[in-house]
Amino acid sequence: MKIYLVNDCSYWPGLNIRHAGCAAVIASLRRRIEAAGHTIVHTCPRPQGPVLEQIKDCDWMIVNGEGTFRDEALDHEPGRIRRLREGMHIAKCEGKRVSLVNTVWCNMAGSDAWEDLLNWIDDISAREPASQAALAKLGQRHDVQVHPDEAYFLPTAFKPASSVRNGIVLGDIYDWNMKASDRCKIVEGSQWNKAVGLNGGLNWQTVVGELCHASLYITGQHHGVYAACKARCPFVCGKVNTHKLSSLFEWAGVNIPFFTTADECLEQVRTVNDRQGEFEKLFTFLEEQTPWAIPVS
Numbered sequence: 161m162k163i164y165l166v167n168d169c170s171y172w173p174g175l176n177i178r179h180a181g182c183a184a185v186i187a188s189l190r191r192r193i194e195a196a197g198h199t200i201v202h203t204c205p206r207p208q209g210p211v212l213e214q215i216k217d218c219d220w221m222i223v224n225g226e227g228t229f230r231d232e233a234l235d236h237e238p239g240r241i242r243r244l245r246e247g248m249h250i251a252k253c254e255g256k257r258v259s260l261v262n263t264v265w266c267n268m269a270g271s272d273a274w275e276d277l278l279n280w281i282d283d284i285s286a287r288e289p290a291s292q293a294a295l296a297k298l299g300q301r302h303d304v305q306v307h308p309d310e311a312y313f314l315p316t317a318f319k320p321a322s323s324v325r326n327g328i329v330l331g332d333i334y335d336w337n338m339k340a341s342d343r344c345k346i347v348e349g350s351q352w353n354k355a356v357g358l359n360g361g362l363n364w365q366t367v368v369g370e371l372c373h374a375s376l377y378i379t380g381q382h383h384g385v386y387a388a389c390k391a392r393c394p395f396v397c398g399k400v401n402t403h404k405l406s407s408l409f410e411w412a413g414v415n416i417p418f419f420t421t422a423d424e425c426l427e428q429v430r431t432v433n434d435r436q437g438e439f440e441k442l443f444t445f446l447e448e449q450t451p452w453a454i455p456v457s
Contacts, residue, residue: 161257161457163193164218166204167244169227177359181383184311184364185226185262188451191314193222197457209243212250221251225263226287226309230402245277252280259283261452262310265291265298266402274298285452290407305452308408311364312386313451318369320392327353328429329370329393331379337398338380338420345422350378350429358383376432378425392443394436396428412445414438 170183186203193200202214206227215221228241251258258281265286268274278284278299285305286292292306330352333343356362356370358381371377371391379385380398382405388395397405399418409416416438419425 161198161219162201162217163198164202164204164210164214164221164251164256165189165193165200165224166210166221166247167224167226167228168203168205169224171205178361179383180358180362180364180367181309181311181381181386182226184314184383185224185309187364188310188314189222189224189262192451192454196454198454204247207240207243209240210247210251215247215251215254215256218251218256220257220259221248222259222261223248223263224310225260225265229263229268230266245274248281249277252277257282259285261285262287262307263291263295264288264402264404265294266404268294275300283452288404288407289411290403306411307452308446308449309383309386310451311383312390312446312449314364316365316368316390318365318372318391320372325375325393326373327351328376328378329353329374330355331377331381331384332357332359333378333380333398336380336401338422338425342422342425346378346425349422349426352378358387376429378429389443389446392439394432394439396425396432398425409442412442414442414445416442 168186170186171178190200201218204210223244248258260281263286275298278295279301284295285307286295287309289306292304296302296304328351356367358367367387368390371388371393374393377388377393377395379395382400385395385397385405397418399420416435417428419428
């Protein structure tokens with residue numbers, strides 16, 4: 161089938177950022193779509209909406225739901241959510257197969273506008289159970305799937321170190337994690353020996369490779385946690401902007417706290433070994449999961 165892959169979030173034009181985790185999502189989807197015998201004929205980058213001519217030219221529109229369907233995004237890059245909704249509606253009216261995958265769904269104002277469309281969409285796959293439940297309730301359907309973030313399923317060439325690991329790696333921490341003065345305090349007080357962020361031009365392979373040899377990762381990012389899990393690297397994480405991690409941890413049955421202040425972060429760094437059992441449980445849980453299944457052409 162001819163595929164229209166929509167909402168490529170690899171590049172954030174408003175911030176001029178290339179994001180390693182989002183790029184890994186698209187790379188994984190591309191790899192698995194092509195392995196299933198389909199052809200990607202068009203892509204649609206963030207924050208654009210689907211183009212009518214490209215909708216008409218495809219058989220199947222696959223919409224990557226990451227970074228989009230949440231309250232914060234309603235005011236960020238105005239119109240992006242509306243354009244995606246309208247594109248999916250047009251695709252269904254044109255008789256195309258439509259899938260919404262790898263999605264979060266959190267505090268969506270105006271969700272009523274989605275109710276009928278969610279009933280029409282052929283496949284829906286959420287990244288964690290809280291989004292799955294919200295979508296199932298709104299769409300009045302019981303077939304919403306749940307699979308971990310697509311980036312996790314991109315193969316990497318690195319193997320986690322079994323014993324010797326080389327200190328603390330510092331990742332990206334944002335203003336929604338904590339205030340700027342606390343971020344500076346973490347930089348000054350955490351005794352990190354290397355900085356490896358997802359927004360600095362590194363690719364997913366490199367980030368995971370670095371974490372395979374780290375003893376701890378400090379991050380404020382959802383994809384930072386997934387990279388750490390791929391590398392089986394313990395982490396401390398700032399509270400993120402949706403339930404995408406708290407719901408993942410609940411799904412895995414683990415008790416891993418988030419920090420909201422520098423003092424909490426530094427205390428979690430100090431006591432990280434106390435949670436080794438929780439990390440092992442989370443790492444094993446994710447290794448046992450499967451991605452959203454793409455039918456073979």
